[in-house]
Amino acid sequence: VRCGMPEAVLAEGKTAAGLASIMLAHAKAIGRSLATRVSPEQEAVVRAAVEGTGLTLTSRPEGGVLILSDGRELVRTGGKVAIITAGTADIRVAEEARLVAEEMGCEVMTAYDVGAAGIHRLFPALQEVMGAHVFIVAAGREGTLPAVVAGLVDRPVIGVPVSTGYGYMGAGQAALGSMLQSCSVLSVVNIDAGFTAGAFAARIANLAVGDREER
Amino acid sequence: VRCGMPEAVLAEGKTAAGLASIMLAHAKAIGRSLATRVSPEQEAVVRAAVEGTGLTLTSRPEGGVLILSDGRELVRTGGKVAIITAGTADIRVAEEARLVAEEMGCEVMTAYDVGAAGIHRLFPALQEVMGAHVFIVAAGREGTLPAVVAGLVDRPVIGVPVSTGYGYMGAGQAALGSMLQSCSVLSVVNIDAGFTAGAFAARIANLAVGDREER
Amino acid sequence: VRCGMPEAVLAEGKTAAGLASIMLAHAKAIGRSLATRVSPEQEAVVRAAVEGTGLTLTSRPEGGVLILSDGRELVRTGGKVAIITAGTADIRVAEEARLVAEEMGCEVMTAYDVGAAGIHRLFPALQEVMGAHVFIVAAGREGTLPAVVAGLVDRPVIGVPVSTGYGYMGAGQAALGSMLQSCSVLSVVNIDAGFTAGAFAARIANLAVGDREER
Amino acid sequence: VRCGMPEAVLAEGKTAAGLASIMLAHAKAIGRSLATRVSPEQEAVVRAAVEGTGLTLTSRPEGGVLILSDGRELVRTGGKVAIITAGTADIRVAEEARLVAEEMGCEVMTAYDVGAAGIHRLFPALQEVMGAHVFIVAAGREGTLPAVVAGLVDRPVIGVPVSTGYGYMGAGQAALGSMLQSCSVLSVVNIDAGFTAGAFAARIANLAVGDREER
Amino acid sequence: VRCGMPEAVLAEGKTAAGLASIMLAHAKAIGRSLATRVSPEQEAVVRAAVEGTGLTLTSRPEGGVLILSDGRELVRTGGKVAIITAGTADIRVAEEARLVAEEMGCEVMTAYDVGAAGIHRLFPALQEVMGAHVFIVAAGREGTLPAVVAGLVDRPVIGVPVSTGYGYMGAGQAALGSMLQSCSVLSVVNIDAGFTAGAFAARIANLAVGDREER
Amino acid sequence: VRCGMPEAVLAEGKTAAGLASIMLAHAKAIGRSLATRVSPEQEAVVRAAVEGTGLTLTSRPEGGVLILSDGRELVRTGGKVAIITAGTADIRVAEEARLVAEEMGCEVMTAYDVGAAGIHRLFPALQEVMGAHVFIVAAGREGTLPAVVAGLVDRPVIGVPVSTGYGYMGAGQAALGSMLQSCSVLSVVNIDAGFTAGAFAARIANLAVGDREER
Amino acid sequence: VRCGMPEAVLAEGKTAAGLASIMLAHAKAIGRSLATRVSPEQEAVVRAAVEGTGLTLTSRPEGGVLILSDGRELVRTGGKVAIITAGTADIRVAEEARLVAEEMGCEVMTAYDVGAAGIHRLFPALQEVMGAHVFIVAAGREGTLPAVVAGLVDRPVIGVPVSTGYGYMGAGQAALGSMLQSCSVLSVVNIDAGFTAGAFAARIANLAVGDREER
Amino acid sequence: VRCGMPEAVLAEGKTAAGLASIMLAHAKAIGRSLATRVSPEQEAVVRAAVEGTGLTLTSRPEGGVLILSDGRELVRTGGKVAIITAGTADIRVAEEARLVAEEMGCEVMTAYDVGAAGIHRLFPALQEVMGAHVFIVAAGREGTLPAVVAGLVDRPVIGVPVSTGYGYMGAGQAALGSMLQSCSVLSVVNIDAGFTAGAFAARIANLAVGDREER
Numbered sequence A, B, C, D, E, F, G, H: 001v002r003c004g005m006p007e008a009v010l011a012e013g014k015t016a017a018g019l020a021s022i023m024l025a026h027a028k029a030i031g032r033s034l035a036t037r038v039s040p041e042q043e044a045v046v047r048a049a050v051e052g053t054g055l056t057l058t059s060r061p062e063g064g065v066l067i068l069s070d071g072r073e074l075v076r077t078g079g080k081v082a083i084i085t086a087g088t089a090d091i092r093v094a095e096e097a098r099l100v101a102e103e104m105g106c107e108v109m110t111a112y113d114v115g116a117a118g119i120h121r122l123f124p125a126l127q128e129v130m131g132a133h134v135f136i137v138a139a140g141r142e143g144t145l146p147a148v149v150a151g152l153v154d155r156p157v158i159g160v161p162v163s164t165g166y167g168y169m170g171a172g173q174a175a176l177g178s179m180l181q182s183c184s185v186l187s188v189v190n191i192d193a194g195f196t197a198g199a200f201a202a203r204i205a206n207l208a209v210g211d212r213e214e215r
């Protein structure tokens, strides 16, 4: 079994019926399918369509994710991904990232809401996620947590701007801007792009544990 | 002598001759005149115009400022303003702020370039400016230093976004955005607006030392 | 009792249950908790969670604020904050600022809707808020009232752009832009950022009445 | 002789030779031609081309304007246009407006730099331009002077945003935004568009003095 | 009775109760009050509040306008305003303009939807509004009709960008941009700003019929 | 010989030496090479490099184009392209388009500067370019000429926004916006993109004369 | 019967009653009428209005289109248009384009969702639409499919940016930007502008099959 | 010797003298210093300042980089970084990335200008950089090459938008937008940010070869 990119479907902008048929096709072809940004309405339709197929549908609403599987187990690669969020409003995006990274065989350690109460929460949080090969840091509003983390760890840090905030550049643009302008070394994904962050991080973590050898 | 707002002239966009005549008028009327964002060409013309008037022209090119004075001394109010910059590229803006605050009677303490080499420079820097009533923090690129300082001191902190940086939102917009979105409590002035920052800070510092009593 | 920054929670973007548990934790730890930008749905959940805890929940819907308290009294610092709004649409933002400043021990004087009927309402309004150490001025659309006030008083003036208006730059951007470009000396907070304006102003007012001595 | 729109040429973006030939053609056909936004290089070429044609070239560099004429006199309509500027940096745009309005037969009264030293200069300035049928008000930075004037006079007021200022929206956008969002009744032309303001105002002034009767 | 600016209230962003009390105050003080951008919910509350006061409430939902009056008649000034729209989606904005201009004593002639079916509808439309002192032209999408009209008539033309359209700059920005950049001589008001257009046009029309004499 | 896309090189952003070596390589391989947006400095270097190679370098500065050729003749396809410009400032972009379309075997008919003096120049201009299979219309500022042409001809019309103009959206954005929002049926290329317009039009014209048969 | 542009009505922004009356007028005058961007509410009203008129109303909700017809058959021109979409979210826009091109007499071949599963779906897709005179390629998010297709076919390619996506430039702006910046030769229509794409493509296809001869 | 982040200085916005003294300080303290975005003027001053210090200054103008060293050799980590550019205009940014990655001990393989002549150059190019642990892909204009590469390799791909291009979003914004919106899994750095891309990639490559073991 390959630990490559999962067959993932962006549910947003698709009809529920279309989503169901894509997921079923994937699951039948390769055993698993993952959908992101799924609405409750879409989930209900997919659930009905899965009925009687023998496949298992797992809902992870905290990350807006549906997973359809024929029961085979995920290969564990040994790659370790840390996910940190500045606030609680960033958790949905973080969870999307987590589920994708797990789908790619990684172990995920999380430390959520470390920025809210000030920097003193950050050091114990970093302890909790010790040993990770790569860090995902999600932050809204001014989006500065990724740069702070990148100044403290010597692993790759991926910033995820989150569309919380209000007013000027309040839908994630200030966070995106400050991450791109950061003096710290970090790379960035799109606003709210948990999927991309998770998949990119898993690729790094899996590379770190030697998946390159097998290829 | 009042420690109010100085008669300040924004040189940018004025003819050199026009600038000279405004400054002379101010200096004759109230004894002093300060011009900001002065180009070397403008300075030369003003210098020539001042010749023989008995007034003294002081050039502070590190802040782009010219001061024309009839020799009377500035009243010292006892107000204390701290100015911190993230990098060396922010110094011109900081110096403009400093000269304005001094013009308004304040003592100014500076700690420049504290963000460049990482946060470890910040704590000794804050020691150096201990005792200030108010903090001006100038920062370009991602502009996060003001928020960090605002999390560490319990005085008012004024953020000044600086137009260093390149690429996306690189002319100070990312810095402005992250300061406005900041979870820390701070207020902001326009990009590169050293004058406004200095004058606003001086007003606070002078208020703190009791100038209100006299009014 | 310290008159520092209150433990404030930004309700927007949080689940109602999460909000309730944060507020209860704060109130148990330090006796008070304040939440801003609270929706009626969130308020209902918080109210249910508070039931039976012995804590008192005060709702201030005119400012979108909830206050949870164990009954201890707020310390009064003597700091005086004036809040002026241009129109009636700016009042919600002004009220958020007011409640935060009061939470920080200040006395708040308000003069609302002074710009609507033209400048002739402004002079009596300024009389009403006489004696304030600092002014918050909230304005939408073209957002010019803060600059006008800053030209008339010699205290620090904080501009708050408000997202009323329509059309080009109608969600507060024109107001933000005109405040940042203002020739008057003022500083600015984010669009609709009543919380930041209130906390920043209170910090100045408390500094003015000498809270620095005690520290 | 008609007092309609003059044959005006926007010099910017044209070759000097092309500009010269257009102006000559106009002047030969209808006796006069006016060019705006003329550079010194273009002026030199036009001057050479005019030599020996018997036409008169008048340069008005304070407004960036060239006028080519066969000597016939301008008809005076009796229309009266007032032009007010906030600062001295707005004068070039104002002068462009003035020359166009004069070309259309109007008498133009000006009051420049009234905003710089605060509102107390505005009332005497309005006295100076008493009797005008229409007001052009040019302002950069926060661009609020047109709205103030529109609140004081009962004639039509045309706002001209000027591209002075720096930082956020500093190239006239803040001024444009605040004029469009203004609660006062005024209409607006493009940033720096002296020509349009002058021609539009002249049309109104000429309408007021009855040019409609003749048509 | 003066034919000046009516006491007009922008209903948007106000509570229904607040709106009602402002309108009643105006109507009692000066006999009439006009509100724009009124929602059906607001109208119902105002209607209830008016009951029993002896005042008459007129609803003009095609323009989103409410008029409250004590029955005195509007003075007719003789000023004539033409209003032209490019499409049917622009009519609400045009009607707002019309009601305001009528409130200021003008006669209003309209030609709606002339751009939809191509330019051949424009010439007969201009015939219908012959004799107007001033033209308001409302257009969405590319917003070019005002410039076309300004090329055909020798009266002042006021462009009103309307927020119809979709995609890039589809909320009126393309229309605003093309009007401001127009080679034709026209002035512009904010996107959807029927009120400002109507009041500005009425001021011109009333000037044309000699209201200046009386002042 | 194929009448496909020419080997074209965008000179802007390339070193002069790099440009020369690419052009020589193309010309040696396939007999011809065309470079666009060439600066005089680059042209000099290319000219020196061509010396002694037996190839012919043709400079077309009016379109910013260099053509390097081994002397073989261009195949004429019979496709006919019309190019119309609103003003004289649009000519450089139009000429770039023309040279590319000619390079692709088309006959090009031009009518420049038809919008400057008003619509009356347009009808005779359209006569001059009668018989074209496709129209390119370049326009700056408000950019409305393409829509007007598209309303008058029943061939495909390609709009080219040009970066003339000043102020708000003055670098071609208003023109781009009004073309994209146009009710007329037209398609658009990038601001100033003469190359793309010419190549796209030639492809249509060549299709119209049956080049498809040969393929 | 002419195969020109159909009488098309943009339903968005019109009242349902207004839409019905325009469609009926068109259908009575010329036998057919097509409306785009029709909501279900509008459709119901039009359907009721059509009852008893003898006309036939066809609803094509997959493209948001209504067609009203007196039964006459569409002339087939022989023009062939290919429509390709990157994803399933682009289909509504593609269907709008298709219905318009069919209305103009063309045969339309479609290949939808070719980009979703990677480039390997593209080559068989291109086979399916072989023989087309012109290609419409609709794509959201990064919008790169049109450029890829333009590199593979030698027919004109029209890019349609679609407003799917989220985050930075996620409402079609990134797609628009990358299409306009593309090194491939393609032209572009507004975001989501299926109508314009279909009509423009049909014009090209009909030109290719010789409709020019008849004119 | 650590293979961590080099002491790097952003020369842009610094005085030449300041740059020289920072580089000398770094080189004396830790043996090496690297400066990016160095102008020829700055280089001359640094060169003079280095004279006689015994340190070696290496200039890499193709990447705008200066390296100051005391002669100690760089540790080679075995990490392998591939850098690919779409065009020749992207090379300066790529070279900056290369020099930084080499400074961090990596071997760098490059394949430049692969996108210019179409995708057929890409496959051999990928062969040339076979075996890399991580890919940097720099691209201007529409910026799509990173997504293409990310679809072909199973290593992490970092996109670098480059500010080539003209017109709408032509200073790298379209490239940034299409990279952030990409359906492929990639992460992004700021426009033109060669330094960040190189350092981020080196961190990944060094992680892949086991630098984690030593920590």
Ligand SMILES: Nc1ncnc2c1ncn2[C@@H]1O[C@H](COP(=O)(O)O)[C@@H](O)[C@H]1O
Binding pocket: B007, B008, B009, B010, B011, B035, B036, B037, B193, B194, B195, B196, C183, C184, D087, D088, D116, D117
């Ligand atoms: N560098 C500066 N930034 C912002 N405002 C300034 C600056 N220098 C002077 N000013 C203020 O700008 C206002 C207008 O300037 P002036 O055009 O000189 O009258 C004056 O009230 C000055 O206090």
Ligand SMILES: Nc1ncnc2c1ncn2[C@@H]1O[C@H](COP(=O)(O)O)[C@@H](O)[C@H]1O
Binding pocket: A087, A088, A116, A117, B183, B184, C007, C008, C009, C010, C011, C035, C036, C037, C193, C194, C195, C196
């Ligand atoms: N309305 C508000 N606007 C801006 N900041 C706020 C607001 N309400 C609370 N905050 C602050 O936002 C920070 C983050 O909030 P929280 O997510 O609750 O931890 C806290 O430090 C609060 O002081």
Ligand SMILES: Nc1ncnc2c1ncn2[C@@H]1O[C@H](COP(=O)(O)O)[C@@H](O)[C@H]1O
Binding pocket: F007, F008, F009, F010, F011, F035, F036, F037, F193, F194, F195, F196, G183, G184, H087, H088, H116, H117
């Ligand atoms: N003026 C221009 N505008 C747009 N594209 C161009 C221009 N000139 C050349 N091109 C195209 O740009 C692509 C990339 O150019 P190059 O960097 O020269 O390989 C080539 O395929 C050319 O056909």
Ligand SMILES: Nc1ncnc2c1ncn2[C@@H]1O[C@H](COP(=O)(O)O)[C@@H](O)[C@H]1O
Binding pocket: E087, E088, E116, E117, F183, F184, G007, G008, G009, G010, G011, G035, G036, G037, G193, G194, G195, G196
């Ligand atoms: N979906 C659409 N997108 C763009 N233009 C359209 C659309 N539907 C109709 N149109 C055109 O828009 C123009 C104005 O539409 P209308 O407001 O219906 O007169 C007409 O000429 C139609 O051809």
Ligand SMILES: [Mg+2]
Binding pocket: A086, A115, A139, A140, A141, A142, A143, A144, A145
């Ligand atoms: Mg954050």
Ligand SMILES: [Mg+2]
Binding pocket: B086, B115, B139, B140, B141, B142, B143, B144, B145
């Ligand atoms: Mg900084």
Ligand SMILES: [Mg+2]
Binding pocket: C086, C115, C139, C140, C141, C142, C143, C144, C145
């Ligand atoms: Mg206001």
Ligand SMILES: [Mg+2]
Binding pocket: D086, D115, D139, D140, D141, D142, D143, D144, D145
């Ligand atoms: Mg101004």
Ligand SMILES: [Mg+2]
Binding pocket: E086, E115, E139, E140, E141, E142, E143, E144, E145
């Ligand atoms: Mg229109």
Ligand SMILES: [Mg+2]
Binding pocket: F086, F115, F139, F140, F141, F142, F143, F144, F145
């Ligand atoms: Mg034009």
Ligand SMILES: [Mg+2]
Binding pocket: G086, G115, G139, G140, G141, G142, G143, G144, G145
């Ligand atoms: Mg796509």
Ligand SMILES: [Mg+2]
Binding pocket: H086, H115, H139, H140, H141, H142, H143, H144, H145
């Ligand atoms: Mg590229």
